[in-house]
């Protein structure tokens with residue numbers, strides 16, 4: 001249950017950031033009878049959420065709740081209350097209340113039936129407007145003025161200050177900055193003495209330094225049904241060859257440990273299994289079949305069912321050589337080392353690691369150093385793999401910050 005205020009005791013809230021965390025906070029605040037104004041720097045709200053829906057909007061995951069929580073790694077303890085209060089099933093009910101029934105895909109991931117975010121965003125905005133939320137777009141928050149008022153800048157460069165009984169900041173991380181969230185809020189926090197862990201790419205691609213020949217021929221091609229391994233972790237799935245290196249689901253799953261290893265050692269090595277469905281012996285057996293005058297590349301294509309991109313990756317990663325001996329070749333197919341030189345950069349990452357440290361907020365996500373100001377979503381210091389864990393924590397922290405703000409002003 002959300003705490004509610006008496007009608008004669010209505011209060012005001014400013015929510016800054018019109019992503020899913022800010023919209024969820026606005027919904028809960030307005031439900032409680034609080035007059036909400038939401039400021040968004042872009043011409044429209046929810047741009048990253050709309051982008052998220054392009055490849056199929058993965059809202060949450062259906063796995064056992066205890067397993068679900070472990071996806072937040074070291075931040076499990078900091079996020080568990082929020083995710084318990086706004087759980088995966090509560091999220092599905094909420095989507096249903098917006099006319100977006102959900103289903104569980106074959107991997108356990110949860111999607112709206114339409115697979116898209118646009119119908120959900122449309123219905124959500126309609127509901128917020130109905131509940132009296134005022135949305136001010138092209139309104140860039142620029143921190144606080146000397147007197148502690150919120151400072152805004154309009155598109156024409158003019159400034160104004162504002163304030164409300166409570167403020168919720170939901171400014172996102174720094175990935176895909178062209179969609180609005182660019183981490184520009186970090187200095188404003190630091191100016192108030194708030195510790196912010198450096199913003200880093202999460203669920204990101206990596207740079208490999210392909211030869212020009214490989215890059216020109218294969219950039220943009222997928223490597224399907226592979227498995228990546230690093231540091232005892234294994235991620236089956238698919239990756240895409242890019243001009244710089246690799247991106248896609250399987251490498252995103254290992255991105256946090258790969259990124260941290262690169263930070264420590266300057267580079268790191270990833271192992272790729274190009275035929276995870278076959279044992280080493282089964283592969284050797286296939287490769288030992290007579291070649292009957294075929295080139296080795298043709299033999300690999302037919303006997304091991306490798307795609308041209310996989311065959312050329314074998315060469316690329318092995319000094320341009322394809323070993324002739326079946327067992328050596330099979331071992332390479334099962335365990336091909338690829339040296340990663342750098343992360344692919346935050347601008348193309350799916351999400352952001354780092355942000356406002358949990359030690360800077362109380363149990364209601366209120367900034368200890370700035371009473372009355374709450375924070376939510378990706379601007380907090382947590383990360384999670386893809387699979388619905390991002391939106392789940394974003395929406396859950398938006399809800400938690402709003403509930404905390406309501407009890408703060410109800411006191």
Ligand SMILES: Cc1cc2nc3c(=O)[nH]c(=O)nc-3n(C[C@H](O)[C@H](O)[C@H](O)COP(=O)(O)OP(=O)(O)OC[C@H]3O[C@@H](n4cnc5c(N)ncnc54)[C@H](O)[C@@H]3O)c2cc1C
Pocket residue numbers: 016017018019020021022039040041042045046047048049051052053056057058059060139140141142170171172173175176179180181182184185349350351376377378379387388389390391392394
């Ligand atoms: C390509 C892609 C696909 C994705 N797919 C999925 C998926 O399927 N499932 C999933 O769980 N997650 C997915 N994500 C991640 C998910 O979209 C994000 O985790 C989520 O949008 C973060 O929500 P947020 O509200 O914290 O921040 P954001 O969505 O980034 O919203 C922050 C808002 O604040 C505004 N803002 C920033 N600074 C200011 C300022 N100074 N003044 C005013 N406004 C400001 C921004 O313009 C933005 O609108 C995907 C991300 C990408 C890039």
